[in-house]
Amino acid sequence: MRKLRLGTGVLVGLLATAPAVALMALADRLAALPFVPFDLFDWTTRVLPGGLVTFGIDSMIAALELVGLDVADTAKTAERATAVAAFLVLGTLAGALFFAFFALRRSRPDTAAGLVMGALLGLPLAAISLAIGGARERPLVSVLWLAVVFLGWGALVAWGFRRTAPVASAGVAGAASVERLDRRRFLVRLGAASAVVTVAGAGLARLLARSEGGEAIASSLAHRTETGKGSPFPNAGDPVMPAPGTRPEYTPLKDHYKVFIRTEPEEVDSERWRLEVTGLVERPLRLTLDELRSRYPVHDQYVTLSCISGRVGTGLIGTTLWSGARLSDLLADAGLRDGARWLHVRSADGYYETVDLELVRSEPRILLCYDWDGHALPSDHGFPLRIWLPDRYGMKQPKWIESIEVSDEYVPGYWVERNWDREARMRATSVIDTVALDAAQEMGGRRLVPVGGIAFAGARGISRVEVRVDGGPWQEAKLRAPLSETTWVLWRHDWPFEPGGHTFEVRCAEADGTPQIEERRPQRPSGATGLHRLELEA
Secondary structure (H helix, E strand, O other): OOOOOHHHHHHHHHHHHHHHHHHHHHHHHHHOOOOHHHHHHHHHHHHOOHHHHHHHHHHHHHHHHHOOOOHHHHHHHHHHHHHHHHHHHHHHHHHHHHHHHHHHHOOOOOHHHHHHHHHHHHHHHHHHHHHHOOOOOOHHHHHHHHHHHHHHHHHHHHHHHHHHOOOOOOOOOOHHHHHHHHHHHHHHHHHHHHHHHHHHHHHHHHHHHHHHHHHHHHHOOOOOOEOOOOOEOOOOOOOOOOOOOOOOOOOOHHHOOOOOOOOOOOOOOOOOOOEEEEEOEOOOEEEOHHHHHHHOOOEEEEEEEEOOOOOOOOOOEEEEEEEEEEHHHHHHHHOEOOOOOEEEEEEOOOOEEEEEHHHHHHOOOOEEEEEEOOEEOOHHHOOOOEEEOOOEOHHHOOOOEEEEEEEOOOOOOOOOOOOOOOOOEOOOEEEEEEEOHHHOEEEOOEEEEEEEEEEEEOEOOEEEEEEEEOOOOOEEOEEOOOOOOOOOEEEEEEEEOOOOEEEEEEEEEEOOOOEOOOOOEOOOOOOOEOOEEEEEEO
């Protein structure tokens, strides 16, 4: 038997793996069955060293910024694309190795050999799906489905080997040419069939995903001038108007940034969900969502939340109305025992974080939040429950919370274990959103161009924002009253227009006068610092 080309194995492996991915994606949307590419990616990011994971995140964000893409809009898409591409490479290499093995042996694999190969690949991947939670709801059905997918994949690869492997044809005139033509026809037909299944399966999965996303968006409100509870914003009468092009003061839910440790957000069944408060307490609690809503007074707070991984000028920041029960009320109900020092907060997606009880005692505003914008939390933002800690980055604030254990022992949180800051206290930051050349106005013989953006320092407030152009003197901007003491401030500066190229910079000071850190430092481990700059040709 003539030696098979490795390229044929690569091609057959790819043509077998692509429709398998599409079918798994369709089954995920239709029946919530595991999507192995995402499960494998999620598992890999958990077992790899923290430094390597954060290096990968940093590299991905840097690449998105390099090509001019918005990180808040595209990071998850890039992550999902990476997961799918990695799985395609894995399946393709497995098929190529199968070809190489039997080519070296100069034998033809039967269907049984393909099934064995499919089992060798599928068994560990099914185990990973079970371990990571991708098959949590119906493990038996999930495993049976994955068995069908991977055994079918192996049988297809074995069939592809038999149809493309050269056969002994000595002495038969023209046999080699006919054989090559038959192989070529088979690969074309296999490619066409693979493309049809892949495109149809992926297209239907995409259509179903859009339908689900549309329903989620329809259930929340778009950008508006009133909150979900129907009341005007508390700063509605402030005379300082944002410069045209400044981001919305109140972030539409569909635009609020989303960060989570898995490629897909966790889906929690509210009927089965319970919040458990255990550990060093006198009266352990096990609360349904309805009980949480009815037993404890509801508190509302306008909140700006920011991601610690964002660069200077990040879009990973947003403002909305949070509503829920105060954590201190639940702990008082449970009764803390002697030695209680820490809260271990755990989430349905496997995330965990530790909260210092001294912080809870000193900060009564800490919420266990179940509503955003006057509506139940969206599933991709932590439904049914998430925590809010004032003055902390989002990494300290788990979503999809299932349990709170009161303990006398500190345990580092998920990202703290991966070398991010233990406290994760929000850094003061200011951003230029717009230089509104089209909105210039003539005043006193001068052409004034509105410049605007946001400034934020966690719960510490903002007292001053200053802007300078081309390294000149700092000019104080006007501040619009914030929605609350825990939201960003919108600022505006009317710049006397001058034609040419210009560099705009902004800085802020906290409420007590503490200046923003101007030295440029990376986001890891404690949050990015430095001045935001914007260059343009006016």
